[in-house]
Amino acid sequence: MNDIAEDRELMRRISQKDAEALECVYDRYERAVYSFAYRIVQDTMAAEEVVQELFLRVWNHAERYDQSQGKLSTWMFTITRNIAVDMLRRKSSRAPVDPTKDETLRGIPDLKANTEEQVTLNWERQRIKEAMNELREDQKQVIESIYFQGLTQHEVSERYSIPLGTVKSRVRLAIRQLHKKLAGAVRGENYL
Amino acid sequence: MNNDNQYKKSDMHDMIEMYVLGGLNQEEQQRFEAYLQEDEQCRLAVEELREVMDTLPFAVEDVAPPKGMKNRVLSHILTPSHTEQTISDDRGTTPIVVEKSSDDQTVKPSVVYSTQEDKAWVQHKGKNRFWRVATTLVAAAAVIIGVYASNLRGEIDSLQQQLAISSTQVNSLQGKLATVSMPTQGLKVDKAVKLNPATADIVAQGLATIVIDDKGTHLLVQADNLPKLKGKEAFQVWLIKGDVKQSAGTFLTQDGTGAMYYTFQPEDYDTIAITLEPDKQGDQPRGPIVLAAEIQG
Structure with a gap:
């Protein structure tokens, strides 16, 4: 099973509230999404907050991951950027x-x-x-x-x-x- | 109309790169996405550039997540209250095809979340603040408890030290008590003299014994049939050498019988006497002699 197929299977299990599957996805993408979030918000606590919100959405809305849209990483990076940019806008830290x-x-x-x-x-x-x-x-x-x-x-x-x-x-x-x-x-x- | 469409097509094609990068505002984004539905060539161009944009997150520097982040994030998510709340949010959330939840446009069509979910996000942030405050309070309480526990520990240590000292003292006292309770070792009767009435009308009799042990020299005096004491009267024992009279103590009687015990430095005395004194305060004989005996040196 390749990575994409594994990701799809994990997301299917997460949609059925399989906590172990969530942990697998977390382990697989934690570092990448954290680094990306940090790149945007430039703050460790804020980046962690972004990651937390990301995986909260993954947990609660896994069924919304449309497999036809491609890689899970793309879907997660899109959400990560949305959350992080929204956070920046709310904080108005536009420097x-x-x-x-x-x-x-x-x-x-x-x-x-x-x-x-x-x-x-x-x-x-x-x-x-x-x-x-x-x-x-x-x-x-x-x-x-x-x-x-x-x-x-x-x-x-x-x-x-x-x-x-x-x-x-x-x-x-x-x-x-x-x-x-x-x-x-x-x-x-x-x-x- | 045809010219308008041509102009629109050219305008929209110029927006492709800005759209995939995410630089259009909300109005421009909606207009562009509407146009995408009717221009397959433009849609394919967007798809191709989107793949490039998908690589940008990998261009960032790799940053190690904070220690313990995994536990914090997963425990937060898997807490039943959050799960129930977000499931509830999920029912009220409608997926929409926009990338940004703000008033800007999007990079590519993607399933994201409606305003309701954004509100949930804001509420969630509020809860995060709450939990941070709660966590801070708990941490402060933990510190206070820690300090208190430390103080208690110190007090306990102090009490334990005192207890150890007390135990030592108890052991010492027990040792002394044991020594006292033990039968006197090496007790030796040095002298024993019968005390005789000083006058014929006195029927009293007594015995004076001088004993020596490892604690010193002791005088034991016992007398019977002594006259009944009145008021503050008391019997007093004297050790006499020549004209020097040394009080050995006083005693009272019960049914005419009394006794006393006196420890003194060994010294040669020639007489021992018991007098009837008006009180117990005298340091020299004031009353009559009741019993007396000579002590042989």
């Missing part, structure tokens, strides 16, 4: 994050066992990071502001005094470039 400083602050060593799966994951992660790093600074800024801070294109335009058309073009070019760089990676089945 832009300095990516350089951010990388330094989160330079916590990975203590996970160096399994083959982890090696593959790290390699894929490295590819995505490299693709992101190859973006221009102004492109990184719009990706950061919209994707990781939850701003709309209009809010980015206002905050950085950039014409809306410029914001749109930067996003368009950035996404196309990422698509070009990562087209191979997204076809990998054993991504997570």
